Amino acid sequence: MKLILSVFFLWTWCCTSAQTPTWSGDIAKLIYGNCTSCHRSGGIAPFALETYDEVSSMAGWVQQSIETKKMPPWTPDVNYKHFAHERVLAPSDIATFQQWVSAGMPSGNLNFAPPVPSFSSGSQLGTPDISLISPSFTISTTSDLYRNFELFPGNSTAINATAIEVIPGNNAIVHHVLVFQDSTSNPINVDGGGGTGSNASQLIYGFVPGSRPYYTPLGTGIRLAPNTRIVLQVHYAPGSNGQSDATTVNIKTDSSPLRKITINSVLNPTNMTNGPLLIPANEVKTFNAEYVTQDSLTAFCTFTHMHLLGQHVKVWANAPVTNDTTRIVWIPKWDFHWQDNYIFPNSVILPAGSSVKAEALYDNTSSNPNNPNNPPAIVAEGISTTDEMFLIFLAYAPYLQGDEFLIIDKRVFPKGATTFCEGNTVRLETLQGDGYTYQWYLNGSVLIGETSYFTDASSTGAYTVAIALGPNNVTSDPVNVWVNSAPTAQIQIPSSTIIPSGGSVLLSSIPGTGLQYQWYLNGTPMSGATSASLNASVAGTYVLEVFNGTCFALSDTLVLTGGTAGINESVLEDFFVFQDPISGMIHLKGSKLKEAEKITLHDMNGRIVCERMANHQYEYEWNTSILSEGTYLFSLWNSSGEVLARKKFLSGH
Ligand code: HEC
Structure with missing residues (x-):
């Protein structure tokens, strides 16, 4: 029993779901929407998760961090109480990531991956009404240090703060920041944690790395007294000796009468x-x-x-x-x-x-x-x-x-880049809570059926959402989405799709200027095939990829027959495929399999039905429960992306 288990490598994951997740199709979105705000160059996390290489090279670690719910960081138990804008992954997202890892982390066509979102290193409040920066300060201790900085907004009348954010000058050493207001002239302790040294100081905001700005609920504000002082209490972590910081606090204000x-x-x-x-x-x-x-x-x-x-x-x-x-x-x-x-x-x-x-x-x-x-x-x-x-x-x-x-709250958060190529989408999310109803709009027109707390935006324009609760309703600020147009990719249908023996068929693109081309045969880019036309001498499935400098597009497939066979007969017998008539399981067997790095299954339209990394086994077992009846092609690939062997297979299902 043990022996059998060690030679078999069970593919129960494959062909049981419609599509194996890829970086381009699924994973990039998941990471960009939930991780990259911190895991980016210049972000607060210790490493970036922005590219396929970055994520796939540490996929095991990433998988563990999301399975244990260590990441994204969110300590309250969501089964006890939900909060606004929680940083949590849906169970289905965790499952998608697991499937991607067990499928060998397929990249998909990286040309169609969504772009990396950019995050402003400046204010997230738009233009703050008050922006105060602490004087530059160099730490000269090896232990914890709490330092209080007095800052003066200079407001001669009372005002309401409706949003507050803290931007550390030095992410590496600022552990947390408490923001107080104090309108007395009580002396402030320069050093010391907890309070500020004045018993009149009122806490108005607490910041830890990763905190988003605090927005007061709609219609409310934190009253700032005339000529108030803002006291920033910055906690510098141990090990900051010799480093410098100048932390900023930004405040949005509103002079209309708001609830305090x-x-x-x-x-x-x-x-x-x-x-x-x-x-x-x-x-x-x-x-x-x-x-x-x-x-x-x-x-x-x-x-x-x-x-x-x-x-x-x-x-x-x-x-x-x-x-x-x-x-x-x-x-x-x-x-x-x-x-x-x-x-x-x-x-x-x-x-x-x-x-x-x-x-x-x-x-x-x-x-x-x-x-x-x-x-x-x-x-x-x-x-x-x-x-x-x-x-x-x-x-x-x-x-x-x-x-x-x-x-x-009526803010809308994009969970990815808001400028992207045709064919992609970005999820826009607003507050999720009990009893709320939503209607999304694009440029002021109702988006029919878009009545959830999120929408997947796919068009250029200004998206807004009308949020209602009981007798109240508000409209969010707009989020602008820009969709770059993709070129047209189309192969002109040749007069014959049968390649004459020893000859070729001329395939050409419909004309366009300033375009770059790449031809694909059976799902693989053909080396050197980068012109608008191609002399095709091998039977198989052709696709043309066109790039206009910003976006890529793929043509429909075109199947050529005749000519030299696209499948090298000499390697056809190097492995065997047979289907167990009772269980329906497909078995792949043969010494050639031991050389394979990857195994793909194409349908006769040249589309990849399944793809996964192989691990040099002699035998594989494949669950094909949802594979429809028809002819398929198994291909074994080596690490340089060359085909080692192919095998046709007729599925009896
Ligand atoms: C709010 C900011 C933030 C977000 C969002 C975030 N991370 Fe992190 N992540 C951090 C910081 C800071 C660390 C290092 C300190 C720590 O481990 O807590 C970290 C550490 C990690 C680590 C190392 C964990 C370990 O065991 O030491 C992994 C892996 C990771 N993050 C993956 C992710 C993934 C995947 C996501 C999205 C699903 C994500 N993070 C979202 C800030 C963030």
């Missing part, structure tokens, strides 16, 4: 029910906290904060009288390096008298690999990374009737 939202650490060590936050060495300890709301609140966003001993944190609220539970956030595997602002897609209503509760687990044993002390030592509340912290922030406003139907 408050950001507050509603749960903290002062309202712990089993405090103080003190974790003895070699202990795992759970802490709970509770806060009862005086008035009814509408909450928009949460942010939790612990340090290196933190293992998990759950936050919820129990309603008065009924004790009904409202879920807030559950982070089952706390990661100090991935803390974010989690925005509720639907506002969370907390009636007066609700008890907001949190439970957090800390592991101060040596089995916690992040424990800063070896051997473990007692850890207490404090601002240093090696101390511990327990903070649950909520962004909220006093409840107003109808808040259940607030539309939180």
Whole structure:
């Protein structure tokens, strides 16, 4: 039994799904939509995932990172609570990636791959109304450093901040940034974490690498007092000694009267029910906290904060009288390096008298690999990374009737490049939440049937989406898509498609100027065949690829018969193909198979039905359950892309 298993290589994946995923067709889109915002040159991730070579060369690692849900980074449990613009892959995306890897990572025709999206290294707010940069600062310590910078927006009247972003000057050393406003003249501590040294400072935003700008819910804003100060508290990671940074904070403002939202650490060590936050060495300890709301609140966003001993944190609220539970956030595997602002897609209503509760687990044993002390030592509340912290922030406003139907967000995110060639698409996504309905528009005209939170845009123009919830509705800002036109690729039908013995058939393209050509025979580019016409002397399936300097196009296939056989008879018998009449399984057997790097199955139109990498086995088994009846051609290929052998095969299905 063991012996049989080791010689067989089962191809159950193949021919059971319509199409094997390729880089050009499926994987590039998946990576560009979910990974490249961080994994690009100049991005915050340690390596780029932009090209076929980059992704295929580390495909095993990438597969592991997405199977374990380590990547894309998103620590809240989506089964507990959904948030706006979650960074998570659908199970079907993970399956597609797995299929691609087990199929040998086929590239597909790279000329038709979607372009790499570009990300601005500047502001994502468009043109910010306030842009402040901290003075250039050089770190001169080998340990953690918290540095506070005072910046002055110079607003003589009160204004509302409606969006805030932080852009580190030096991604390699900026660990996180807290943004406070303080309109007093209290002195600010130059160094020190936690607060700013002034008890009047209010936190308005927390940034970690990968955070997107924080947009306040539509119709709300964070009030900035006249002549306020902005205090940036930058945490420089250990190992930054000698490096410099100047971090920018950008703010969008709105002077119209907006509802004011408050950001507050509603749960903290002062309202712990089993405090103080003190974790003895070699202990795992759970802490709970509770806060009862005086008035009814509408909450928009949460942010939790612990340090290196933190293992998990759950936050919820129990309603008065009924004790009904409202879920807030559950982070089952706390990661100090991935803390974010989690925005509720639907506002969370907390009636007066609700008890907001949190439970957090800390592991101060040596089995916690992040424990800063070896051997473990007692850890207490404090601002240093090696101390511990327990903070649950909520962004909220006093409840107003109808808040259940607030539309939180109307931004549209393209999940790929918005300029591409005809034939490609880009997914545009907006907020997904309970009860929302959507209608997409192109240049103001309804796109019939496009009523989901996303649309796959394929035409040039301005895309918008009308979002409705209960009695409310808004229209998103437009996203402009530009589709470059592809050339026409067409082979003129020759007067005869039968190649005369010893002769050839002249194939020519329909005329065009400034075009480049490549002829393909049986799915493979023909070397040197790069003119508008071709003397074809070999029977087989021809395709013409045309390039206009921007985009590629492929012609329909043209089949030529006669002439010299396209299939070299001398290699036909080097392996055998037979189909088990009962199971329908196809067996490939023969010594030639041991040389093969790749095996393809073409149908008689020259289209590849299946393709996969081979691993030098003597025998392969192929599940053809959905292969329709007809004639097919198996080809064995070596690593230089040459055909070693071909075999015709008549499928009985
Ligand atoms: C928000 C930014 C961000 C996004 C989005 C993101 N990554 Fe990462 N990725 C990082 C950073 C930063 C690291 C290095 C630090 C770490 O491992 O957490 C990393 C590390 C990795 C690693 C190494 C993991 C390891 O075990 O050390 C792999 C593989 C990876 N990413 C793949 C992906 C893939 C695939 C996607 C998309 C499906 C993706 N990442 C999306 C930021 C990101």
